[in-house]
Amino acid sequence: MCKDAGLDGKRLAEACGWHPAKVSRISSAKTSPSAEDIRAWCRACGAEDQTEDLIASLRAVEGMWVEWRRMERAGLRQAQEARLPLYERTRWFRCYSPGLVPGLIQTYGYTEDVLRAVQRRRVEVDDVADAVSARMERQRVLFEGQRRFAFLIEESVLRNALGEPDTQVEQLEHLLTVSALPNVSLGVVRTKIGRARMPVEGFWIFDTAQVNVELVSGYLTITQPREVATYADTFAALADVAVYGAKAHALIRAAVASLG
Template sequence: MARTVSVSGSSSAQAARQVLADRLRELCRDAGLEGKQLAQACGWHASKVSRIMTGKTSPSADDIRAWCRACGAEDQTDNLVASLRVVEGMWVEWHRMERSGLKQAQESVRELYERTRRFRAYSPGFVPGLIQTCGYTEAVLRAVQQRRVATDDVADAVAVRMERQRVLHEGNHQFAFLMEATVLANGLGGDEVQAEQLEHLLTVGSLPNVSLGVVPKRTNRTRMPVEGFWIYDTAQDNVELVSGHLTITQPREVAAYADTFAQLADLAVYGAQARALITTALDALR
């Protein structure tokens, strides 16, 4: 059955949803059918057809199959169902993505990480996953599991994330990580975990393919923190929001995040200055 669309806040998701709605409307028109006629052929109320055509309601795969049959366009079914899967994948609520646990969510991005050559990540709240220690990752994922996931497969999810970090050392990958200075003292996992993580940042920040920037606390700041995001080459941007996971592929939106990253990068310090901030946070723990 069709589902009422939840607003994701992304024009990428909205635009893709509208493209699918337009294609379905064109099939109806090409078949010489009015909306009421299509509804009758499918055994639906006419308002359902109207909502699907305008993008207000997302069709199910079964809805698309019935629509294509009514329009005599069953050869279009597979392509349209595939388009639906793409639309559904752009905005995924956490309860859907993590309903079987955290391991699957970690494994789902393995191929994306392997094929990406240029990574850019901004994190206002915690150390990005690719440069986390095992203990820090466990603290992060345990907090996630306790807040929203019934299945406890944290140990398996940690193992998957640790294995994924091999992209730091294999292949032709370039990484740019930006963190707010508050990340260096967020207390995740306790003092011992924090100290180990800060020491790891000093090590990973020296890798030739890694740029590690820290945005220091300032009173005259010109750019406020935004939600954390990852940019994969120029093709995709992932954003983690409170309610769900957003995948952005529309070029102008990906470009907007790239511009935001560049502006935040201008506020950050690198090299010796970044190491000094990390060392200061480490000394405070000791």
């Protein structure tokens, strides 16, 4: 934009009424511009027709990453409820989980163990009971409307529990029940030598519009079509090496048997 306007950093700073260092910091992405900074920059370059698009892009980027401490500062219930509109408008869900059973197919007891562990680790407010109820309420999308669900879990998830053996047995038996639903596909990615693809971070794909990734420090939202497509390709590759139906059920029942 600056080159098109015939401006270097110094002249742009003068036109905007800034110190030249500010132009340098924004250009090198060391400082994120405000909406007013974008307006001033576009005005100086004679590109005011681009202002609103650039501001919209800025806001999209700002919303991509949310730290857990910000999302959960008022407790876990609010974070659970905030996702409900996304689930209600989605018709095709794809989820890959390398560590835990996905939330939509968790039992009450399993969810309670998971959210209690989260609360102890990083949240001062103890509203776990309300957060569990909110997640259980969200599970109604499994049975409403014309929705499709494809879940992929690593085999280790079947033997990875935070709570008591009875809770894990209940959860595993629930997987058998849920996988029988006509709109649900449940695949188990076997743990074995020579796998074509190693595990990646867990993620959810909502239709073809959005991907969400839960990382150690925060919650990532991806909406750029090319990046969404990359996650879709990764999901497809993992789905190709997963087992389903009777083979998946055999793995689940073996995990139940191992718990006595």
